[in-house]
Amino acid sequence: MRREFSRRLKAEIIMRSTNGDGLVCCEGCGLVLGKKAYEIDHTIPEALVMDKGAKLKASDGKLLGKACCHTPKTADDIRRIRKADRQRDKHTGASSRPSRLQSAGFAKAGPQRRATSPVIKWRGYQP
Ligand SMILES: [Zn+2]
DSSP states (O other): OOOOOOHHHHHHHHHHTBOTTSOBBOTTTOOBOTTSOEEEEESSOGGGOSOTTSOOOGGGEEEEEIIIIIHHHHHHHHHHHHHHHHHHHHHHOGGGOOGGGGSGGGGGGHHHHTTSHHHHHHHTTOO
């Protein structure tokens, strides 16, 4: 299951990233976003978090501008997750592989996925 930030946490993060002029700023690069699109990003990608029982805190999220930081980071997260997954596989064998990786999180990567073997492999391990 992917943990999501509650409305209250999001508000807390947005408040934290608002500057003295009341403008929302990117917490990745400091760019003043104002009305530009932003996302609350999971500092640690959910797919890499082992303890899903822990409650999310405001410090687990970062407000990132969509264009400046969020889109590039998401692409990087996917690479990290794939890498971590391959490494885990080597150590523990495929049976402990979580099948949830292909769900919720990274819809935008859709078109590419069919071309890569990991996703196809993961499907096979779904209960
Ligand atoms: Zn940024």
